[in-house]
Amino acid sequence: MAQTIGILGAGKLGITLAELAVKAGYAVMIAGSGDPEKIRLSVTVLAPGAVPTTQNEAIEPADLVVLAIPLRNYKQLPVGALASKLVIDAANYWWETDGDRKDFMPKGMSTSEAIQQFLPESRVVKALSHMSYHDLHDEARAKGANGRKAIAVAGDNETDIAAVSEFIDMLGFDPLPMGTLKNGQKLEPGGSVFGANVDSATLQELLLLPAEQSA
Amino acid sequence: MTKKKYTFGLDTFGDLALDEQGNAINYAQALRLVVDEAVLADKLGVDAIALGEHHRDEFAISSPEMVLAAIASKTNNIKLASGVTVLSSDDPVRVFERFSTLDAVSNGRAQVILGRGSFTESFPLFGYNLRDYNELFEEKVELFVELLKEKPVTWQGTTRAALEAADVFPKTESGHLETMIGVGGSPESVIRAARHGLPMMLAIIGGSPERFRPYAELYEQATKEAGTKQHPIGMHSPGYIAETDEEAITEAFPFFKASMDKIGKTRGWTPMSREHFLSEVSHGSMYVGSPETVAQKIAKAMKAVGATRFDIVYGFGVVPIEKRRRTIELYATKVIPRVRKLLGEAK
Numbered sequence: 001m002a003q004t005i006g007i008l009g010a011g012k013l014g015i016t017l018a019e020l021a022v023k024a025g026y027a028v029m030i031a032g033s034g035d036p037e038k039i040r041l042s043v044t045v046l047a048p049g050a051v052p053t054t055q056n057e058a059i060e061p062a063d064l065v066v067l068a069i070p071l072r073n074y075k076q077l078p079v080g081a082l083a084s085k086l087v088i089d090a091a092n093y094w095w096e097t098d099g100d101r102k103d104f105m106p107k108g109m110s111t112s113e114a115i116q117q118f119l120p121e122s123r124v125v126k127a128l129s130h131m132s133y134h135d136l137h138d139e140a141r142a143k144g145a146n147g148r149k150a151i152a153v154a155g156d157n158e159t160d161i162a163a164v165s166e167f168i169d170m171l172g173f174d175p176l177p178m179g180t181l182k183n184g185q186k187l188e189p190g191g192s193v194f195g196a197n198v199d200s201a202t203l204q205e206l207l208l209l210p211a212e213q214s215a
Numbered sequence: 216m217t218k219k220k221y222t223f224g225l226d227t228f229g230d231l232a233l234d235e236q237g238n239a240i241n242y243a244q245a246l247r248l249v250v251d252e253a254v255l256a257d258k259l260g261v262d263a264i265a266l267g268e269h270h271r272d273e274f275a276i277s278s279p280e281m282v283l284a285a286i287a288s289k290t291n292n293i294k295l296a297s298g299v300t301v302l303s304s305d306d307p308v309r310v311f312e313r314f315s316t317l318d319a320v321s322n323g324r325a326q327v328i329l330g331r332g333s334f335t336e337s338f339p340l341f342g343y344n345l346r347d348y349n350e351l352f353e354e355k356v357e358l359f360v361e362l363l364k365e366k367p368v369t370w371q372g373t374t375r376a377a378l379e380a381a382d383v384f385p386k387t388e389s390g391h392l393e394t395m396i397g398v399g400g401s402p403e404s405v406i407r408a409a410r411h412g413l414p415m416m417l418a419i420i421g422g423s424p425e426r427f428r429p430y431a432e433l434y435e436q437a438t439k440e441a442g443t444k445q446h447p448i449g450m451h452s453p454g455y456i457a458e459t460d461e462e463a464i465t466e467a468f469p470f471f472k473a474s475m476d477k478i479g480k481t482r483g484w485t486p487m488s489r490e491h492f493l494s495e496v497s498h499g500s501m502y503v504g505s506p507e508t509v510a511q512k513i514a515k516a517m518k519a520v521g522a523t524r525f526d527i528v529y530g531f532g533v534v535p536i537e538k539r540r541r542t543i544e545l546y547a548t549k550v551i552p553r554v555r556k557l558l559g560e561a562k
Contacts, residue, residue, distance in 0.1 A: 046433060
């Protein structure tokens with residue numbers, strides 16, 4: 001199983017995931033957009049145990065890399081360093097900070113498909129994006145606990161989906177594989193499960209609903 | 216342990232309330248309603264009222280300090296705050312001038328709460344690019360902190376014209392314009408407030424308040440590293456108060472749901488379920504219930520976060536005028552005294 005998690009992005013989501021991953025027993029490396037010194041204090045206080053570092057140093061030892069960056073910055077990701085890595089796309093298109101989607105996203109693709117296209121040598125899986133960061137923080141529960149919430153996982157490769165599912169289970173949620181990266185569109189803003197903080201059976205039902213809008 | 220003093224406020228964005236006939240009031244009526252409500256709050260001894268700047272069709276307040284000035288002329292004690300002033304798309308010099316003017320006409324009752332804003336309509340409206348979201352705020356806060364010294368300012372940056380020994384008027388009587396930074400949950404904003412030696416006001420609008428405890432620690436650590444003063448922490452959250460829990464929950468759900476769903480539509484999140492609402496009420500950040508329930512919840516949250524100020528966002532959504540008034544009255548006469556007691560406030 002994965003031992004070391006590299007998290008790219010040290011905002012609300014990145015730091016919350018770092019905290020959960022440390023609690024789950026992983027070695028966690030986390031990087032912001034530049035000098036690790038900028039995130040040192042936040043990481044030390046909010047996700048004690050995680051190591052603030054540079055992007056490349058967070059990626060290099062990682063068995064699993066989580067993207068918690070503003071979506072519009074995906075083209076600045078280090079393609080070479082991420083080659084062959086299992087990458088979880090946890091980013092969301094957020095018009096308020098990303099601006100117009102068509103300025104940086106190819107048409108008719110899920111955001112994860114676009115990221116997979118940009119990182120051709122990496123194995124991209126979409127997960128951890130449909131639940132808000134404060135729900136992630138509040139709702140993590142031990143395996144088998146009453147009322148455990150579910151997180152959907154979309155990917156094109158069974159082995160990768162299984163690895164990400166195991167990670168999600170360790171963080172404190174029931175993983176729910178839901179099909180391909182293309183399907184991952186349902187997890188994006190406007191999709192039928194965006195914002196969902198529900199158990200596995202309910203999540204399954206929501207996934208069957210048609211999306212109100214799509215990109 | 217030394218006993219603390221606590222501050223309790225009411226916050227609104229000037230929502231378009233419902234009149235006696237069940238019709239939504241217009242923008243002018245909504246603004247006059249807020250003035251009347253502030254007068255009532257002052258009479259009932261509420262410490263502060265904070266008006267948030269928005270540029271959206273469901274809210275009437277885009278110029279908080281204009282409304283605050285009107286309130287100033289009709290009240291005596293209540294603090295007059297913006298919650299927040301979207302500094303990123305404003306000019307720090309003008310913000311200082313407007314609030315030092317408010318401070319003068321209100322005999323020193325002005326408070327500015329600076330924020331980046333959780334909505335971003337003001338950016339295109341005033342000709343700013345959202346891509347500069349962080350940089351605009353960072354630079355303008357830096358200038359604002361210089362202006363707060365009330366001495367001639369020499370400053371240079373990329374977001375507005377440079378200043379060369381520029382003196383700004385009116386100066387305040389006390390020499391100190393009360394200023395806070397609104398923080399929505401980004402650790403970077405906490406550190407920014409600490410670095411500038413400004414108090415922070417946490418906007419906690421969903422999820423458990425307890426999760427903000429580490430933010431208080433982060434603030435404390437950051438002030439130590441920066442060698443700045445560690446100020447008390449404030450928090451603001453939405454609420455709705457009625458005589459009984461059942462009445463409050465039954466009445467409030469459709470109001471909260473309608474507002475959250477309207478905002479959610481533009482952000483792409485799924486409609487609010489009753490289950491989600493009830494979980495926010497029981498252990499999240501919606502202060503809905505009888506005075507006793509709400510008081511217990513506020514006291515618990517303030518203790519958990521380490522806050523000494525709590526502001527309730529009242530009348531959130533399309534709420535009948537008399538229900539807004541009832542929330543204010545119960546908050547002032549029952550909830551606040553009860554929370555003070557629960558927290559064991561110094562006399």
